[in-house]
Amino acid sequence: MCGIVGYIGKKDATPFLIEGLRALEYRGYDSAGIxxxxxxxxxxxxxxxxxxxxxxxxxxGNAGIAHTRWATHGSPTEANAHxxxxxxxxxxxxxxxxxxxxxxxxxxxxxxxxxxxxDTDTExxxxxxxxxxxxxxxxxxxxxxxxxxxxxxxxxxVMSRREPEKIVATRLGSSLLIGIGTDGYYIASDATPVLPHxxxxxxxxxxxxxxxxxxxxxxxxxxxxxxxxxxxTLEWDAESVKKQGYEHFMLKxxxxxxxxxxxxxxxxxxxxxxxxxxxxxxxxxxxxxxxxRLIITGCGSAYYAGLVGQELIEEFSGIPVEVEIxxxxxxxxxxxDPEHTVLLAVSQxxxxxxxxxxxxxxxxxxxxxxxxxxxxxxxIARETDAGVYNHAGPEIGVASTKGFVSQVAxxxxxxxxxxxxxxxxxxxxxxxxxxxxxxxxKAAEIxxxxxxxxxxxxxxxxxxxxxxxxxxxxxxxAYEGALKLKEISxxxxxxxxxxxxxxxxxALIEPSFPTIAIAPRxxxxxxxxxxxxxxxARSGRVIAITTDGNTGLTRLxxxxxxxxxxxxxxxxxxxxxxxxxxxxxxxxxxGLPIDKPRNxxxxxxxx
Ligand code: F6R
Numbered sequence: 261m262c263g264i265v266g267y268i269g270k271k272d273a274t275p276f277l278i279e280g281l282r283a284l285e286y287r288g289y290d291s292a293g294i295x296x297x298x299x300x301x302x303x304x305x306x307x308x309x310x311x312x313x314x315x316x317x318x319x320x321g322n323a324g325i326a327h328t329r330w331a332t333h334g335s336p337t338e339a340n341a342h343x344x345x346x347x348x349x350x351x352x353x354x355x356x357x358x359x360x361x362x363x364x365x366x367x368x369x370x371x372x373x374x375x376x377x378x379d380t381d382t383e384x385x386x387x388x389x390x391x392x393x394x395x396x397x398x399x400x401x402x403x404x405x406x407x408x409x410x411x412x413x414x415x416x417x418v419m420s421r422r423e424p425e426k427i428v429a430t431r432l433g434s435s436l437l438i439g440i441g442t443d444g445y446y447i448a449s450d451a452t453p454v455l456p457h458x459x460x461x462x463x464x465x466x467x468x469x470x471x472x473x474x475x476x477x478x479x480x481x482x483x484x485x486x487x488x489x490x491x492x493t494l495e496w497d498a499e500s501v502k503k504q505g506y507e508h509f510m511l512k513x514x515x516x517x518x519x520x521x522x523x524x525x526x527x528x529x530x531x532x533x534x535x536x537x538x539x540x541x542x543x544x545x546x547x548x549x550x551x552x553r554l555i556i557t558g559c560g561s562a563y564y565a566g567l568v569g570q571e572l573i574e575e576f577s578g579i580p581v582e583v584e585i586x587x588x589x590x591x592x593x594x595x596x597d598p599e600h601t602v603l604l605a606v607s608q609x610x611x612x613x614x615x616x617x618x619x620x621x622x623x624x625x626x627x628x629x630x631x632x633x634x635x636x637x638x639x640i641a642r643e644t645d646a647g648v649y650n651h652a653g654p655e656i657g658v659a660s661t662k663g664f665v666s667q668v669a670x671x672x673x674x675x676x677x678x679x680x681x682x683x684x685x686x687x688x689x690x691x692x693x694x695x696x697x698x699x700x701x702k703a704a705e706i707x708x709x710x711x712x713x714x715x716x717x718x719x720x721x722x723x724x725x726x727x728x729x730x731x732x733x734x735x736x737x738a739y740e741g742a743l744k745l746k747e748i749s750x751x752x753x754x755x756x757x758x759x760x761x762x763x764x765x766x767a768l769i770e771p772s773f774p775t776i777a778i779a780p781r782x783x784x785x786x787x788x789x790x791x792x793x794x795x796x797a798r799s800g801r802v803i804a805i806t807t808d809g810n811t812g813l814t815r816l817x818x819x820x821x822x823x824x825x826x827x828x829x830x831x832x833x834x835x836x837x838x839x840x841x842x843x844x845x846x847x848x849x850x851g852l853p854i855d856k857p858r859n860x861x862x863x864x865x866x867x
Contacts, residue, residue: 294325520652563586586618740839748854772801
């Protein structure tokens, strides 16, 4: 969704602002705009390239802000693109988030004669900052006063033509960080634009404001008291946000899978005790030893990873687990005993608004909150009481691939930890540790088999609908496979428990309707085989995913993708990979924008 970049320092701001906007493109957007001190505001609808083509060579200055907008209030037009200005056109504002009371504020301002040029909530904030920015007021004080009137969420960067050597940045519920470079200060809504320029960053917390000038910076809190914030070091390297020769980020991120699994597991397996070592949970371990209920929450793929986690945790530990979509959980009544209930939030970006809100509500109810987060320093990582990082590296493709797989790998580690605290024997624990240790090699093996997946994808290009089925551990994999196909190839796909076929979906089956059956040789293999037989008996097309050496499906499936055998509980980590590759190749055959599918954003920072 919307992205913010800013720079103030010794260099010309424009090259970084453009490069930064490009680095933020992956978040999803439909228009872009830039302001550089001493120059003007430029905005364009469409790609960042449209904006860069419009920027004259002379467009330079030591400070500037820029924005990619994902339309919420008002369609994607130049008028609605950021930066927005106040009535005097002195204040320039870029904003992520939503001003919830913008409607009433706008009515009020309009009744005072203020004219609006856009449909956005952001322009309302710009106009209010302008009203409070009297001749003897500093920009930061005007912003503080204006923000006292708004309700909602924001990450903002503000400049003023009157104080051109200053940028004010502040947040509430929408991430913002400051990169401390040797040649200046960088502002960004996530770390990716900053990576090539600064390793030391300050993550602003809610209510904090950074005041950046050419030579120095200060951070103060909502009551204007200065706060000392120690910079944190960014782990990710700049290379990891490049395509490195791959046609798409999505393919690169799938091909990284063996390394990703290795990084997620590194240092976290204890082969002697047959358990996992999760440093991020150490402080809350005494409380975890006594929990009676676990609620896992997340959105989209993260929610599906949570469903795999539910199977794993219940199977290994016997702890009752519920998995709730965060956008629903936040409006449910919390019941039960908060002292013995834990909320585990799963999020690749760490910025998903619904997931964040579910965490805040759980905290208000006195629950312990944990996170499985990939983006270090993100809001969810900071707001949960404890957690485990995925260490998957930046995920740029909008469709989550390594994010999902690493989430399942972390959940397997958590399940192992809970299991060994409770009912899982040392022997079983050791078997799992052994299986996890060689999982990266097995994932690598799958990646040598991409040709047959690409070939099957070619026969799928004119397909309109598809059904994905699985059981137990593979049921959430079916949901995830269907989500992957629909979001990047725009083919309607549904994931179903195979056991549900007779209760409705089998009515869809006819020769042109394909089913993707995830049927490894596991404890429910015979059951899913019966479902496949029933599909075949109705002349349905079948693509099957199964384990190496299984010849039982040859007669039943039009295409089969094989994955190496592993512990049944870890199979979702492997069976997901061919489904991701399949969706990728179908979308590629259809010539679609794989890394940035229509209407989607990488980081869903609004409700
Ligand atoms: C699907 C996908 C989304 C995300 C969801 C949650 O491929 O990427 O469904 O999984 O928006 O995002 P995070 O994990 O960042 O909270």
